[in-house]
Amino acid sequence: MPDRKPVLMHGPTLLAVGAAVAVLVATVLATRLQLRRDLRAGLSERESRGVAALFQGRFAALRAEGVDDPLLAAVEVATLPQLAHVQRITVFDARGALPSRIYGDSIVPPPGPAQVERLIWGEVLQEVQHGAQPEARPAAGGLAVLRMYIPLPDGPAPSLVGILGVEVEGAALLEEYARLDRSLWRQGFLTVLLSGTALSLALVVAFGRLARTNRDLLERGERLARANRELMVATKTGAMGAVASHLVHGLRNPLAGLQAFLAAIGDRPVSAEDRSEAMATLRRMRALIDGVVRVLRDSGGVSEFEMEIGELLPRVLQRVDPRARARGVQAVLRCGSTRRLSHREANILLLVVENLVGNALEAAPDRSEVVVAASEVPGEGLVVRVSDTGSGIAPSVREHLFEPTVSTKPGGSGLGLAITRQLALSMGGDVVLEATGHGGSTFAVHLPPEAARAAEVVDQRLSELRPVEPRPIKTP
Numbered sequence: 001m002p003d004r005k006p007v008l009m010h011g012p013t014l015l016a017v018g019a020a021v022a023v024l025v026a027t028v029l030a031t032r033l034q035l036r037r038d039l040r041a042g043l044s045e046r047e048s049r050g051v052a053a054l055f056q057g058r059f060a061a062l063r064a065e066g067v068d069d070p071l072l073a074a075v076e077v078a079t080l081p082q083l084a085h086v087q088r089i090t091v092f093d094a095r096g097a098l099p100s101r102i103y104g105d106s107i108v109p110p111p112g113p114a115q116v117e118r119l120i121w122g123e124v125l126q127e128v129q130h131g132a133q134p135e136a137r138p139a140a141g142g143l144a145v146l147r148m149y150i151p152l153p154d155g156p157a158p159s160l161v162g163i164l165g166v167e168v169e170g171a172a173l174l175e176e177y178a179r180l181d182r183s184l185w186r187q188g189f190l191t192v193l194l195s196g197t198a199l200s201l202a203l204v205v206a207f208g209r210l211a212r213t214n215r216d217l218l219e220r221g222e223r224l225a226r227a228n229r230e231l232m233v234a235t236k237t238g239a240m241g242a243v244a245s246h247l248v249h250g251l252r253n254p255l256a257g258l259q260a261f262l263a264a265i266g267d268r269p270v271s272a273e274d275r276s277e278a279m280a281t282l283r284r285m286r287a288l289i290d291g292v293v294r295v296l297r298d299s300g301g302v303s304e305f306e307m308e309i310g311e312l313l314p315r316v317l318q319r320v321d322p323r324a325r326a327r328g329v330q331a332v333l334r335c336g337s338t339r340r341l342s343h344r345e346a347n348i349l350l351l352v353v354e355n356l357v358g359n360a361l362e363a364a365p366d367r368s369e370v371v372v373a374a375s376e377v378p379g380e381g382l383v384v385r386v387s388d389t390g391s392g393i394a395p396s397v398r399e400h401l402f403e404p405t406v407s408t409k410p411g412g413s414g415l416g417l418a419i420t421r422q423l424a425l426s427m428g429g430d431v432v433l434e435a436t437g438h439g440g441s442t443f444a445v446h447l448p449p450e451a452a453r454a455a456e457v458v459d460q461r462l463s464e465l466r467p468v469e470p471r472p473i474k475t476p
Contacts, residue, residue, distance in 0.1 A: 146169075
């Protein structure tokens with residue numbers, strides 16, 4: 001089990017916790033303010049409805065006793081024995097005009113048109129006025145009054161006789177407001193304390209887990225990078241072995257031919273034709289050695305360059321052109337890809353395609369065509385196909401085509417296709433036989449879409465192949 005280090009609070013964690021607590025405090029304050037307004041409105045409405053019920057009940061009783069003039073009844077209601085803490089009473093007509101001061105040193109301000117419209121429908125209006133008259137200051141509490149407008153209906157709405165404007169001392173109401181504020185502050189503080197603590201702990205735990213997960217991911221990423229580097233070294237090593245095997249395979253036949261030639265001529269003079277054939281064999285061996293040395297040098301060197309597939313494939317045709325002309329075979333190139341390859345991929349792919357084209361030239365009849373076509377297949381990557389018009393490959397050979405010592409050519413070693421496939425595998429690709437028959441054969445080189453190759457894919461494919469061991473050369 002890896003050691004689990006405690007996760008300390010750091011800048012981003014503190015910032016996130018602070019932001020979350022700030023949002024919580026703002027939410028609690030906004031909720032408290034709205035609740036405070038609603039509760040205050042409910043308290044003032046309760047107070048005003050109690051006072052309004054007294055005046056409206058007395059007005060209804062006077063009308064029932066036979067007072068004919070409704071406005072006179074309204075005035076008599078206002079002259080009843082005063083309620084406690086009443087400071088002013090004013091009587092208005094049904095339109096809020098003709099104010100008549102009944103009690104107090106001044107009149108209550110008349111209601112506005114919008115207020116009169118609501119009073120007509122029987123609604124009792126109230127509002128708390130701060131900064132009222134100095135003589136109305138209560139012994140305890142602030143300087144405020146509760147102003148009410150009470151409708152006096154003389155039947156179902158909208159029948160309105162008059163309006164009473166009443167102002168009552170607001171000390172008791174202010175005390176209730178203060179108790180309400182203290183209760184709301186306590187509840188808000190407890191809410192912020194408990195919820196903030198729980199939220200902070202939850203965020204700290206969550207960020208701790210994220211930090212541990214991030215650290216684990218970084219460690220896994222480092223291990224994966226090391227594994228990729230080791231895989232790259234192993235892949236390059238395997239590629240070098242395949243290139244060396246390619247060199248042995250390529251030199252076998254020319255060396256055997258030279259050995260047979262030298263044994264045949266003995267001490268006799270060499271004709272110009274034989275000399276030319278020997279020199280051609282030497283040139284072929286020299287070109288093969290130079291190509292393999294170039295691959296080894298570029299794979300292990302520090303220089304980096306890229307080559308487009310459209311520049312690489314014409315080089316293959318240039319190399320095989322002398323053999324194609326000797327047979328009257330035409331090599332046709334069709335390139336439909338702009339894929340760029342690294343210097344290592346380009347050199348190895350050059351050997352792979354050259355081997356396939358060489359086999360196609362040997363299988364193709366005289367004066368026919370060998371087609372080399374490159375294309376980019378969505379989801380599969382680069383595909384290079386080499387097709388001939390020969391007689392095809394026998395069914396008995398197809399199942400073991402890429403195994404060493406399996407050959408369809410007289411005197412062949414059977415290493416060519418096996419080495420060719422190993423070269424392709426070293427790049428993360430593969431070589432497959434797509435089609436064969438009386439109309440010819442088509443081999444395809446597949447390279448993955450991305451330059452980086454998955455380790456498991458390479459390991460799986462390499463494990464499917466047996467090591468290629470060159471057979472000893474028999475001297476004539």
